[in-house]
Amino acid sequence: MTDSAEYTPPKIWVWNKANGGQFANINRPIAGPTHEKELPVGRHPLQLYSLGTPNGVKVTILLEELLALGHSGAEYDAWLIKIGEGDQFGSGFVDVNPNSKIPALLDRSGPTPIRVFESGSILTYLAEKFGAFLPTEQPARAECLSWLFWQMGSAPYLGGGFGHFYAYAPTKIEYAIDRFAMEVKRELDVLDRRLAESEYLGGKNYTIADIAVWPWYGGLVKGWQYGAAEFLQVQDYKNVQRWAETIFARPAVKRGRKVNRLSGDPADQLHERHDASDFDTKTQDKLTSAG
Numbered sequence: 302m303t304d305s306a307e308y309t310p311p312k313i314w315v316w317n318k319a320n321g322g323q324f325a326n327i328n329r330p331i332a333g334p335t336h337e338k339e340l341p342v343g344r345h346p347l348q349l350y351s352l353g354t355p356n357g358v359k360v361t362i363l364l365e366e367l368l369a370l371g372h373s374g375a376e377y378d379a380w381l382i383k384i385g386e387g388d389q390f391g392s393g394f395v396d397v398n399p400n401s402k403i404p405a406l407l408d409r410s411g412p413t414p415i416r417v418f419e420s421g422s423i424l425t426y427l428a429e430k431f432g433a434f435l436p437t438e439q440p441a442r443a444e445c446l447s448w449l450f451w452q453m454g455s456a457p458y459l460g461g462g463f464g465h466f467y468a469y470a471p472t473k474i475e476y477a478i479d480r481f482a483m484e485v486k487r488e489l490d491v492l493d494r495r496l497a498e499s500e501y502l503g504g505k506n507y508t509i510a511d512i513a514v515w516p517w518y519g520g521l522v523k524g525w526q527y528g529a530a531e532f533l534q535v536q537d538y539k540n541v542q543r544w545a546e547t548i549f550a551r552p553a554v555k556r557g558r559k560v561n562r563l564s565g566d567p568a569d570q571l572h573e574r575h576d577a578s579d580f581d582t583k584t585q586d587k588l589t590s591a592g
Contacts, residue, residue, distance in 0.1 A: 327387055332399065338391030343378030343575050346410035350380050350394060351403045353562030353570075355460070355516035355526075356420045360404045361574070362557030363427055363434065363512050368577070369553045372431045374410065379560045379574040421453050424509040434509045445503035448495075448510035455491075456517045458484045459526075468527040482533065485521075489538045492518055496540035500547075511548060516558075519545035556580055 316330050342348055347364070351357040367375035382388040382403050389401040398405035398418035406423050408415040408430075417426045425446075428435035436442040463481035466474060492514070495502060502510040517526075522538060522545050524530040536542065548554055559571040559580065567585035574580075581587075 327384060327390075332395075332401065333390075334392040334395040335387060335390040336392070338388075338393055340391070340393035340397065340407075341378075341380055342407075342409070343380075345376040345378050345575075346374060346408065347377035348380070348407040348409060349377050350382050350397060350405045350407075351561050352382050352384055353558070353560060353564075354403065355456070355520060356402075357404045357561055358516040358558055359420045359513050360406065360423050360427075361560040362516070362554050363424055363509060365553035365557040365560075366512070366551075367427065367431050367433060370431075370433055372433065375427070375431060377574070381561050381563075381572050383563075421449055421513060424449065424513055428509050434507070434512065436503065436506070436508065441504055441506075445508045445510045448502040449513050451491075452510070452513045452517065455488050458488065459517055459521065463529070464527045467529055467532070486533060489518065489522070489533070489535070489541060492544075493538040493540045496544045501544070507548070507551075511544075515545065515548045515554070519548060523549065559584065 340348070340350060349360060349364070351360060353361075361379060364375050364377050382394065382405075384403060388394065389398075389403060394405060395401055397407055397416045400418060402418070404418075404420055404423060406417040406426070408417065408426075417423045425435065436445055458481055463478070463485045466477040466481060470477070492502075499505070501507050502514060518541065520526045521533070522530070522535040522541050524535070530536075559569050560574045561572065562570045563572065564570070567589060570585040571579055571583060572585065573583075
């Protein structure tokens with residue numbers, strides 16, 4: 302990597318493992334497994350293989366919301382996938398998600414296990430499976446899905462764009478940070494305008510659209526993402542702030558945000574979740590105090 306503003310791309314790009322900064326040890330230009338490793342399987346119908354990133358949190362929030370509604374079939378085992386150590390390149394994980402990204406879900410409730418990957422696909426699959434958090438009638442269904450897919454298209458500018466160049470890139474590049482900061486602020490304005498006219502993104506009801514968007518943009522305005530709250534002046538987006546607080550107050554959201562989390566307050570880290578009682582007995586603070 303060069304710090305020069307005069308960098309000229311070569312005629313043919315060649316992979317250099319030294320490139321990539323913090324993520325150089327896990328990023329690569331080819332797919333497929335790097336090693337043989339079977340995935341563990343627990344006792345519940347739904348097996349989730351994930352990490353407590355914004356994308357992973359979407360699914361654990363929805364599962365906890367479904368359980369709160371009384372859908373016992375939504376009981377799940379959440380297994381920790383340490384992407385910094387390359388767990389996502391194990392053969393078992395690649396079988397569930399050939400794209401080697403968390404989260405990945407295996408539904409073993411029927412005679413043939415069903416794999417579901419990509420967070421938006423998992424949210425839609427679970428919402429349809431249990432008949433909750435996704436409207437069945439138009440135009441509410443279309444509005445919900447439009448905001449769900451808005452998140453899929455927009456968050457890469459926040460994470461892989463702004464977050465990477467602002468917080469993780471080995472050199473600070475003014476052009477890149479300015480480019481993506483401008484886009485993220487535009488996205489926050491899109492959300493703020495929508496939430497000025499609607500309680501939730503899809504309308505009057507809380508849906509998978511909110512569950513998808515909240516970990517990224519709700520986390521951003523609450524100051525959890527990239528140490529960038531002041532830089533982006535997130536307090537200016539009053540309607541997004543109101544929405545973010547409303548969702549964070551939900552007990553299922555607080556539980557879901559703890560699952561597979563490896564950072565922050567030990568009381569908010571439940572590395573694996575195999576039973577509802579784990580929230581009371583197996584968060585990192587309790588495991589540490591128990592010796």
